[in-house]
Amino acid sequence: MISADLSDSSAASNVTQAFPFSSGNPRIEETRGVMHLYREDVTPTSSELPVGRKPLVCVLGVPNHMTYADFCQFCGSFIQHILEMRIVRNDGMEDRYSILIRFDDQNSTDTFYNHFNGRRFSSLEVEACRVLFTVDVQYTGSIEHAQTSPASSTEQPTCPVCLERLDQDMSGILTTICNHSFHCSCISKWTDSSCPVCRFSQQQPEKSICIVCQTSENLWICVICGFVGCGRYREGHAIRHWKETEHCYSLELETQRVWDYAGDNYVHRLIQSKTDGKLVELNHHCAHADDGCGSCDCSGDPGFTEALLNSKVEAIVNEYNDLLTTQLENQKIYFESLLEEVEEETEREISKAVEKALSQNQKLQKMQVKLNKCIEEKKFLDDINDNLLRNQEIWESKIVEIEEREKKALRRKDDKIRNLEEQLRDLMVCFEGGNTVEQLPASNELEDNSVLPLQIESSSRNGTKGTTRRTNRG
Structure with missing residues (x-):
């Protein structure tokens, strides 16, 4: 059993951390303890290894899917330097376990730490190997849950696989989580996650x-x-x-x-x-x-005992066959009834689906008819819209022509009105001139047929011209 003494616990308390652990088959006997490990911030790099370390490390948090053989294969290059390995479970880690490893010298321990710390267990996994130097391992006691035989309560001096002595000086020893010890070379051939002795599995269901x-x-x-x-x-x-x-x-x-x-x-x-x-x-x-x-005749004759045993076995087999046949017949009837119910339910669902499909088809036909009518109406409205647009263009051009004609007519009318106004002004001037001549006195009459020139301006379409009116006496 891996153990150590913590003589300088007060000095190491600032650089260590405690991990409670347990081992053993919970149905039989459970051993509990505490392991003191150097904190990870104390050993950040390989050049700053803790002072006073021992050839004892702990691989913390190994996934449960890794069997004993998998871990032995993972660290196979250091098996010859390992004196002892012990599998324990940490409190609060249901799907992981830890491994305490004791090496033959400090140099091998440091090399193992530098090589495996932070290295992934497999290229297909994300879990990395977490190695911490161990200061001390203290066992607090054990709890017995069931009565065990003397053979199982004492540690076996030989390996249960090869029957050789478990000599730590010659080869490494691996103690499983159920407190059974084997040679590392022997347990590495066991591919199952259970113990070869008691079949206790580290992968608890x-x-x-x-x-x-x-x-x-x-x-x-x-x-x-x-x-x-x-x-x-x-x-x-x-x-x-x-x-x-x-x-x-x-x-x-x-x-x-x-x-x-x-x-x-x-x-x-x-x-x-x-x-x-x-x-x-x-x-x-x-x-x-x-x-x-003891009181019947079957215990006297060995042949009779064997025949009785065979008859019992045959009776048990026949009873089991009859029981299995009856159960299979009942299951057949039961599943046939289930199949009938499923078929009926399927037929009902199919009929409902067909009716729903028909109703949906009728709705689709009605919607298609409405859609065709809407398309026709849209086409008719599009034609009317095109005709209206063309008529709008025609009427716009006609309106432009009418406006131009009206503008021309207005210009002609204005010119005519101007001419008429000029003519009217000329006539007014003529009338005023005639009245003036009639009012002249007789003394002022001109003699010898003198002519009185009067300048009359008149406007016409061809322009303005002057006229001279001759006035004769008498």
């Missing part, structure tokens, strides 16, 4: 809940379709599932026992052991006595 009410207590899973429901002492969703689907076999998750709702009894033959997790046959007592077959 997710906690199941009732699909309907989300409770996690008294759960039963249907062995036919996998429906998870609570028992009849909770909300009764498991038995309700049986009434709805006729799936009469359900497995209790806590005890791994199978219940037959149709027969109203348990029908399991194998159960999971609480000590090591293996499947074992359910204990049953002889029908003749409560303490076994």
Whole structure:
């Protein structure tokens, strides 16, 4: 077991951080402790490694999908320098685990740190290897959850795979999360994530809940379709599932026992052991006595015992075959009824869809007729609009011509009016001149036929001309 002493804890408290951890199979025994690691800001680069470090590091936060063999392959170039590796789980990290590694010397430890710190576990993943120097590992105690056998409670001196002694000086030792130790070369050949001894897996399954009410207590899973429901002492969703689907076999998750709702009894033959997790046959007592077959004749003759055992096995096989046949027949009837319901429902949906399609087709036809009428009306209105536009242009040109003619007529009229006004003025002048001559006195009459010149201006279309009027006496 990896451990260390923290003699200078007061001096290292400012540069370390504590990580509580646990290991062991929770069903059997759980070991808890605290590991003190140097903070990441203390070792930023390879040139500033912490003073007083030890050949002990911790690979923190390894993804659960990496098995023991995967990690041994990842750090395979340093396996010969590793004395011991221990798998632990950190509190608060459900999907990750950590690995405590002790090397043979400080130089190998520093080289491992410089090579793997910050390096990704795989080119296809984003998770990076996080290596921290370990100051101290303290074990606070262990809790036993079940009675274990003496063979499982003591550490095995040999590797369970190769049966060789677990000598740390000769080769590295890997202790799994369930506290079983192996050689690194032996465990690297085990591709499964479970332990080769107790089959405890580091990849713990997710906690199941009732699909309907989300409770996690008294759960039963249907062995036919996998429906998870609570028992009849909770909300009764498991038995309700049986009434709805006729799936009469359900497995209790806590005890791994199978219940037959149709027969109203348990029908399991194998159960999971609480000590090591293996499947074992359910204990049953002889029908003749409560303490076994000691009082009947079957315990005397070995041949009779073997024949009795074979007959029991054959009876169990026949019973299982009959049970399976009955269940299959019931499932056949049930699924045939479901298929009939589905076919009827499909036919109803098809008829509804056809009726809806016909109604939609009729609506589309009516809309098409309306659309054609609208198109015709639009075409007619477009023709009328074109004709009106052409007429507008014609009338505009006619209006322009009429306006020009009116302007010319107005100019001629104005000229005529001017001429008439000039002629009228000339006539007025002539009349005024005639009246003046008649009013002259006789004494002022001219003798010897003298002529009185009068200048008369007249206007006509050809211009203005002067006339002389001769006035004779007498």
